[in-house]
Amino acid sequence: MARIKPHKNGTKKDLITQKAAALFRLKGYSSASMRHLAEEVGVEAPSLYNHIGSKSEILQAICFKVANAFTFYLDSIDIKYAKCTTLLESIIRFHIKMMLTSFNEVYVANHEWKHLKEPYLSNFLMQRRAYEKRLMEIMEAGMQAGELKKTNAYISVLTILSAVRGLEFLPARKKDISNAELENNMVNHLLKGIIK
Amino acid sequence: MARIKPHKNGTKKDLITQKAAALFRLKGYSSASMRHLAEEVGVEAPSLYNHIGSKSEILQAICFKVANAFTFYLDSIDIKYAKCTTLLESIIRFHIKMMLTSFNEVYVANHEWKHLKEPYLSNFLMQRRAYEKRLMEIMEAGMQAGELKKTNAYISVLTILSAVRGLEFLPARKKDISNAELENNMVNHLLKGIIK
């Protein structure tokens, strides 16, 4: 039988993971069957196991790829010496970019993490919590420096993260909004509000 | 065998629906089995079918109960004669209250609607789209009246709805934040921003 070539610069495992992300987003992890995934890949279900260990291993790969991307971004920006508002703006923009460029993966990480098995579930939640904590520290520094209003930092972080997460609804709506307009609108809304 | 009494002022169907909402939230609709639900209710699985028609019927009940609650609230407030910012504030506060008082149901409606069957799936999406459209009209009126900055109304509505939706993470964190503090922080953030 004909072999399906993996995409250029990617192993077959990568192809499977990518198709799985699309399928998991569409159907949800539990409702997405290995047979259905195999069909998308162009192969019979048992053949998948020549490349992957298990269904849940695919989910792990997706969730941690996303989680690591956010963690690494935070590592990459110089938190100590930048203005808090500049930091927050760049973080918001990064979240929006991730949502637009890795839609399926981010969606799956946001929605299907609860189906991770231990110890991956705990690790994932710990990593997310640590990420939120770092954002809270940025906010609190901003308040002390007088850049930000005094608010409950946790609620503010939650508000920002949830808002950008909501971009998962955008593709379904097919609004023609440029990425720049999208980013600017959200950044302004979340930082300066909407009241004149 | 002993019958399990339904909660006071509620039929057994109501009890099943309530337990189902908790289970669907915890496990996801697909991973939640009727046997597990039956166990929560205190009964064998087939006995559930004396009260309900099917598993997906339960999901329908939950999703539309939530959708209707939001639709009815918008109907109940006098959109024409109130200031736009007052309207938005009361709507945000209602969303937060719903999230706090009907946590499981709102969570399930937000996360598991994709498992609805037709025509309920289409109806649900239409109803949500119509709701968003009404919010957009409120925002656009506010811009024309000079109350609000000129922004992309869809993005602003999406930002607000997503932000309040994010309260689904709150219970897991067990932060001790009063409802009043929570509401005020979010309302201020979403309307006036966080920059001093």
Next chain:
DNA sequence: CATTAAAACTAATAATTGTTAGTTTTGTTC
């Protein structure tokens, strides 16, 4: 106490699930 309807039970069904075992095909290297 007899009757009756609601609601519990047990047993079973057909379908689908992730995954394994064992076999054959493929494509590359000598």
Next chain:
DNA sequence: GAACAAAACTAACAATTATTAGTTTTAATG
């Protein structure tokens, strides 16, 4: 072209799924 490993295949497994059929128990009514 022979050899070999990678990766496809078929067949099958045991477990779990929602749901139905048929029977018994419960609790309230007369």
